[in-house]
Amino acid sequence: MTLTKVVLSERDMPTHWYNINADLPAAGVELPPVLHPITLQPVGPADLAPLFPMALIMQEVSTERYIEIPDEVQELYKLWRPTPLYRAVRWEEALDTPAKIYFKYEGTSPAGSHKPNTAIPQAYYNKQAGVTRLTTETGAGQWGSALSFACQAFGIECKVYMVRVSYDQKPYRRSLMQTWGATVVPSPSPQTAAGRAILAQDPNSSGSLGIAISEAVEEAVTREDTNYSLGSVLNHVLLHQTVVGQEVMKQMELIGADWPDVVIGCVGGGSNFGGFAFPFLRENLVNGRRSRIIAVEPLAAPSITRGVYAYDYGDTAKMAPVAKMHTLGHDFIPAPIHAGGLRYHGMAPQVSAVANAGLIEAQAVPQRAIFEAAMSFTRAEGILPAPEPSHAILAAMNEALACKESGESKTIVFNLCGHGHFDLGSYDAFLQGRLEDYEYPAEAIERSLANLPRV
Amino acid sequence: MTLTKVVLSERDMPTHWYNINADLPAAGVELPPVLHPITLQPVGPADLAPLFPMALIMQEVSTERYIEIPDEVQELYKLWRPTPLYRAVRWEEALDTPAKIYFKYEGTSPAGSHKPNTAIPQAYYNKQAGVTRLTTETGAGQWGSALSFACQAFGIECKVYMVRVSYDQKPYRRSLMQTWGATVVPSPSPQTAAGRAILAQDPNSSGSLGIAISEAVEEAVTREDTNYSLGSVLNHVLLHQTVVGQEVMKQMELIGADWPDVVIGCVGGGSNFGGFAFPFLRENLVNGRRSRIIAVEPLAAPSITRGVYAYDYGDTAKMAPVAKMHTLGHDFIPAPIHAGGLRYHGMAPQVSAVANAGLIEAQAVPQRAIFEAAMSFTRAEGILPAPEPSHAILAAMNEALACKESGESKTIVFNLCGHGHFDLGSYDAFLQGRLEDYEYPAEAIERSLANLPRV
Numbered sequence: 001m002t003l004t005k006v007v008l009s010e011r012d013m014p015t016h017w018y019n020i021n022a023d024l025p026a027a028g029v030e031l032p033p034v035l036h037p038i039t040l041q042p043v044g045p046a047d048l049a050p051l052f053p054m055a056l057i058m059q060e061v062s063t064e065r066y067i068e069i070p071d072e073v074q075e076l077y078k079l080w081r082p083t084p085l086y087r088a089v090r091w092e093e094a095l096d097t098p099a100k101i102y103f104k105y106e107g108t109s110p111a112g113s114h115k116p117n118t119a120i121p122q123a124y125y126n127k128q129a130g131v132t133r134l135t136t137e138t139g140a141g142q143w144g145s146a147l148s149f150a151c152q153a154f155g156i157e158c159k160v161y162m163v164r165v166s167y168d169q170k171p172y173r174r175s176l177m178q179t180w181g182a183t184v185v186p187s188p189s190p191q192t193a194a195g196r197a198i199l200a201q202d203p204n205s206s207g208s209l210g211i212a213i214s215e216a217v218e219e220a221v222t223r224e225d226t227n228y229s230l231g232s233v234l235n236h237v238l239l240h241q242t243v244v245g246q247e248v249m250k251q252m253e254l255i256g257a258d259w260p261d262v263v264i265g266c267v268g269g270g271s272n273f274g275g276f277a278f279p280f281l282r283e284n285l286v287n288g289r290r291s292r293i294i295a296v297e298p299l300a301a302p303s304i305t306r307g308v309y310a311y312d313y314g315d316t317a318k319m320a321p322v323a324k325m326h327t328l329g330h331d332f333i334p335a336p337i338h339a340g341g342l343r344y345h346g347m348a349p350q351v352s353a354v355a356n357a358g359l360i361e362a363q364a365v366p367q368r369a370i371f372e373a374a375m376s377f378t379r380a381e382g383i384l385p386a387p388e389p390s391h392a393i394l395a396a397m398n399e400a401l402a403c404k405e406s407g408e409s410k411t412i413v414f415n416l417c418g419h420g421h422f423d424l425g426s427y428d429a430f431l432q433g434r435l436e437d438y439e440y441p442a443e444a445i446e447r448s449l450a451n452l453p454r455v
Numbered sequence: 456m457t458l459t460k461v462v463l464s465e466r467d468m469p470t471h472w473y474n475i476n477a478d479l480p481a482a483g484v485e486l487p488p489v490l491h492p493i494t495l496q497p498v499g500p501a502d503l504a505p506l507f508p509m510a511l512i513m514q515e516v517s518t519e520r521y522i523e524i525p526d527e528v529q530e531l532y533k534l535w536r537p538t539p540l541y542r543a544v545r546w547e548e549a550l551d552t553p554a555k556i557y558f559k560y561e562g563t564s565p566a567g568s569h570k571p572n573t574a575i576p577q578a579y580y581n582k583q584a585g586v587t588r589l590t591t592e593t594g595a596g597q598w599g600s601a602l603s604f605a606c607q608a609f610g611i612e613c614k615v616y617m618v619r620v621s622y623d624q625k626p627y628r629r630s631l632m633q634t635w636g637a638t639v640v641p642s643p644s645p646q647t648a649a650g651r652a653i654l655a656q657d658p659n660s661s662g663s664l665g666i667a668i669s670e671a672v673e674e675a676v677t678r679e680d681t682n683y684s685l686g687s688v689l690n691h692v693l694l695h696q697t698v699v700g701q702e703v704m705k706q707m708e709l710i711g712a713d714w715p716d717v718v719i720g721c722v723g724g725g726s727n728f729g730g731f732a733f734p735f736l737r738e739n740l741v742n743g744r745r746s747r748i749i750a751v752e753p754l755a756a757p758s759i760t761r762g763v764y765a766y767d768y769g770d771t772a773k774m775a776p777v778a779k780m781h782t783l784g785h786d787f788i789p790a791p792i793h794a795g796g797l798r799y800h801g802m803a804p805q806v807s808a809v810a811n812a813g814l815i816e817a818q819a820v821p822q823r824a825i826f827e828a829a830m831s832f833t834r835a836e837g838i839l840p841a842p843e844p845s846h847a848i849l850a851a852m853n854e855a856l857a858c859k860e861s862g863e864s865k866t867i868v869f870n871l872c873g874h875g876h877f878d879l880g881s882y883d884a885f886l887q888g889r890l891e892d893y894e895y896p897a898e899a900i901e902r903s904l905a906n907l908p909r910v
Contacts, residue, residue: 005533007462078460079541079837086534090608108563110837112876149837153545172879179882181834379636382534382565382604421567421876424627427634 004087006251013082014250015069018242020278020350021235022065027285029357031349035322037313040455043321050221051228053129056122059236067239073121076153080109080116081243085251091380092400099403101396102257102413104248104276105383111176113341113386113418114272115146115231118240122229123150133157133226135219137187137212140166140340141173142386142418143231148182159226161187161215164207166340173422187212194218194317208333209344210316217319232269233314233323233348241275244415249279257411259283260291262399264414266391267295267304267362268341270348276415278350281359293360295351296391300438301334302364303327303347308448309356311455312346322453325352328440329448335438337367338426339387341418345448363395366437370394371430374420384420384427392416459542461706468537470524473697475733475805476690477520482740484812486804490777492768495910498776505676506683508584511577514691522694528576531608535564535571536698540706546835547855554858556851557712557868559703559731560838566631568796568841568873569727570601570686573695577684578605588612588681590674592642592667595621595795596628597841597873598686603637614681616642616670619662621795628877642667649673649772663788664799665771672774687724688769688778688803696730699870704734712866714738715746717854719869721846722750722759722817723796725803731870733805736814748815750806751846755893756789757819758782758802763903764811766910767801777908780807783895784903790893792822793881794842796873800903818850821892825849826885829875841873842881 024031033042045057052060059067069077088101106114126134134156138144144160151158160182167174167186174184187207188195194214198205205211213230220228230237252260263280265273273295283289297304303326312327314320326347328334334343347355354360370387373394378384385393392414399412420427429435479486488497500512507515514522524532543556561569581589589611593599599615606613615637622629622641629639642662643650649669653660660666668685675683685692707715718735720728728750738744752759758781767782769775781802783789789798802810809815825842828849833839840848847869858865875882884890 005465007465009464010460010462110839152834153837171883175879175883175886176839176876178886179830179833179839179879180837375634378634379607382608382635384565384631384634419876421631421874424630424634428626428630431630431633 004089004255006085006255008082008247008250010078010082012250013074013077014243014246016066017069017239018246018279018282019062019065019067019239020282021063023282023285024353027359029353029359031353032324035311035455037318037320037322040322040453051217053125053131053227055125055128056236059239060234070124073124076120077243082247083108085248088381091377094376094380095397095400095404097400097404098407098409099400100258100409100411101400102252103416104244106244106415106417107383107419111142111146111149112422113142113146114241114244114275115143116149117243117275118231118237118271119146119150120153121240123147123154123156126227127154127156131156131227133159134229135159135161135216135226136229136231137161137209137216139163139209139343141170141177142341144182144184145173145176145180147229147231148177148180151182152180158182159219160184161189161212163187163209163212164205165336187215189215192218194319208316210330213315214317214319217315232271233346235350237271238274238278238348238350241271242279244275245277245279248276248413252413259289259411260413261410262412263291263293264392264395264412265295266342266388266417267297267347267351268388269344270351272415272417274348274351277360281354284359294395295355295360295362296395297362297364298337298339298342298391299364299366300337300440301328301343302440303345304355304362305364306440306445309352310452312452314346323349325349326355327448328444329451331451332444332448337438338423339391341388342391365391365394368435368437371435373397383416385416386418386420386423387426389416389418459544459710461540461710463537463702463705465533465537467705468529468532469698469701471521472524472694473701473734473737474517474520474522474694475737476518478737478740479808482814484808484814486808487779490766490910492773492775492777495777495908506672508580508586508682510580510583511691514694515689525579528579531575532698537702538563540703543836546832549831549835550852550855550859552855552859553862553864554855555713555864555866556855557707558871559699561699561870561872562838562874566597566601566604567877568597568601569696569699569730570598571604572698572730573686573692573726574601574605575608576695578609578611581682582609582611586611586682588614589684590614590616590671590681591684591686592616592664592671594618594664594798596625596632597796599637599639600628600631600635601686602684603632603635606637607635613637614674615639616644616667618642618664618667619660620791642670644670647673649774663771665785668770669772669774672770687726688801690805692726693729693733693803693805696726697734699730700732700734703731703868707868714744714866715868716865717867718746718748719847719850719867720750721797721843721872722752722802722806723843724799725806727870727872729803729806732815736809739814749850750810750815750817751850752817752819753792753794753797753846754819754821755792755895756783756798757895758800759810759817760819761895761900764807765907767907769801778804780804781810782903783899784906786906787899787903792893793878794846796843797846820846820849823890823892826890828852838871839875840871841875841878844871844873
């Protein structure tokens with residue numbers, strides 16, 4: 001029974017974030033400008049100033065390859081970083097595969113996922129800029145709890161608009177945010193014009209991430225003391241998450257692992273995938289490596305595999321900036337799959353651009369199959385994955401089983417971006433046979449095309 | 456913002472468990488023999504053979520000071536060990552105390568607590584002995600999930616008798632055990648004579664840990680292929696947990712910390728406390744150290760502070776061995792506090808003996824105060840503690856606040872033995888003001904005295 005874990009020392013933690021924008025032009029990939037939601041003209045830093053501190057706006061548009069991580073952020077990272085990398089030896093045995101499977105584990109953070117990697121620097125830069133309140137949205141609660149934790153660390157007030165259906169169905173996540181001192185409001189709420197407009201149409205609206213973003217953005221725009229914070233999609237968010245991929249490369253080197261043939265991450269808004277995969281993508285682009293890099297999304301919200309690559313709003317009420325991205329349409333509300341963190345209509349512009357350029361692959365997978373893969377994994381390795389990373393687990397399993405067929409001994413690495421201790425209701429539903437598969441409805445494609453902004 | 460975390464390298468992990476039985480005689484502490492539940496005569500190894508493999512029985516009675524940890528167990532420990540030690544700098548600031556507070560964090564294990572430290576070796580030794588099935592009991596589910604995980608790792612069947620009230624109220628813990636492949640039965644159940652007897656008296660019995668132990672023991676005794684596994688109380692269980700305290704001592708040395716003035720652990724059955732504190736107690740006994748060592752128990756189940764030190768049964772149906780321990784009486788059912796892991800009528804014989812000899816202190820604390828302390832802690836340090844270690848947090852806070860009064864800069868260390876991600880319902884109740892304080896009822900003392908076995 002061999003078991004392999006690689007823990008970096010704190011000395012070996014990355015001191016810089018990696019910015020893929022520096023390497024895209026040479027690869028022939030263009031990142032189109034972000035547009036103002038009303039004028040549909042390219043936004044400048046001043047347009048974003050009501051939402052974000054200037055340091056984050058500068059990161060958003062930076063083409064510097066490596067951006068230094070502030071000391072205070074590095075110190076707080078050490079609360080749970082560096083995180084371990086494992087070789088899944090027992091799972092390899094269970095799958096009877098000649099493949100070598102490695103996984104990074106981000107579930108040891110206080111919030112149980114990779115989200116604090118960006119919550120901490122976002123709170124830090126806002127604090128530096130004198131901001132005393134932050135608003136944000138949250139679906140299942142992963143991001144909201146991460147930001148609540150980060151705000152608490154820097155003494156910033158935090159207000160979270162939580163999608164109504166999750167607010168009612170997942171009180172535990174709400175309690176976690178409140179325990180860390182945040183104010184949590186079910187969305188749509190009567191506290192914003194956006195919320196009131198939705199409630200006027202449907203007083204019983206169960207909400208969506210797009211609506212909650214509208215409310216959080218509206219409050220930040222209309223209050224002087226308040227900024228907005230987003231947990232995915234934007235360049236600076238993906239930037240902060242690159243500590244994950246950089247650590248993995250160092251850990252694989254330390255353990256003498258082969259260079260990965262396949263790099264796999266789940267993808268919803270794109271921050272987990274970008275943070276994990278972009279350091280590897282750079283090696284493909286710049287240093288002649290040939291890893292296949294696979295983004296795995298739910299069949300219920302398949303923005304890369306079934307959406308269009310076009311300009312669209314980031315939110316339902318059309319208040320957030322307009323970006324060119326893979327989108328299912330800003331008014332598309334994904335089916336209630338248990339991987340709440342992947343229920344978003346759009347996709348990070350950076351991930352969309354490299355997908356559009358064919359530099360990465362994408363797969364869409366159904367819900368029941370990801371729970372089956374999660375069961376296979378946890379019964380071998382012990383760690384219980386959240387439904388989101390279970391998308392990556394399924395893809396890794398399929399690769400490993402293909403190796404069994406072909407006899408190849410490929411090296412596969414994936415990111416296990418959060419534990420499933422908050423998701424046992426979902427496992428319970430799976431064990432009792434109550435889980436459904438959802439497909440993105442074909443008729444929604446036409447609607448999404450019809451409602452895109454005309455740029 | 457200084458933040459201090461000490462992670463040992465795997466090379467520095469303990470290679471042996473520490474057995475306090477080796478050091479008790481020189482300290483004048485006698486550990487009275489364990490008695491057979493029917494004959495009330497001292498048990499020999501053969502009496503325990505229907506329950507445990509011989510390797511564990513030998514550890515139970517061993518007086519060897521250091522017992523080697525098998526390679527296979529060390530390898531599995533590495534799935535999450537060594538665990539981090541932190542200096543709680545931000546909490547010190549929040550409390551405005553000159554005290555230095557350190558805490559060990561055991562919440563990074565797959566089950567979220569320290570319990571796998573003994574589940575893994577127990578499953579290992581049973582596997583070595585050719586045992587293919589294990590039974591156990593669980594209250595809130597921490598132990599049951601740890602053993603499910605360990606059995607899965609060694610390919611052993613696992614059957615868990617789960618206290619009925621938890622089975623109904625905490626389906627998520629049940630799902631975790633089932634996810635890891637265990638069979639979970641609500642106790643009392645019709646599957647055992649002990650369960651049927653209880654159900655005959657009260658078909659709606661909500662169960663207790665003592666009843667669940669009776670059922671699990673009965674099944675192990677009556678089935679050839681099945682052994683029993685206990686998550687606390689017994690010598691070999693506390694032995695396995697000493698990896699925790701040994702790591703802490705190494706980590707404090709590495710970081711150049713002062714020798715602790717105060718060592719604090721929560722105590723229910725005694726395994727967390729023993730594993731954490733006994734390596735420090737040895738330094739008091741043998742090397743002239745003078746740490747105060749404090750066991751913190753709930754006011755609702757105050758076996759050390761309010762019970763008697765006497766021979767009593769480990770379970771309700773009087774099937775488990777009889778040990779001399781601090782007890783509230785084997786038929787006492789503690790109030791439904793949220794720290795389910797501390798709801799036991801008895802106390803580990805080793806902990807009882809050193810408490811009786813005045814070598815450690817004990818405190819009993821009420822429920823609401825421990826949640827207030829947990830809130831103070833998590834808002835400063837980010838990590839969300841389970842209600843059980845929040846007992847230790849409250850005691851540490853009180854010590855730190857006393858230092859503020861006296862101006863002393865004491866060094867305090869406590870064990871944060873599990874995360875609170877499974878306990879958010881309890882936090883929710885606290886935040887909504889729905890938590891009650893329970894005191895051990897005075898009239899129960901007389902009953903406990905009346906029902907003790909006459910030895």
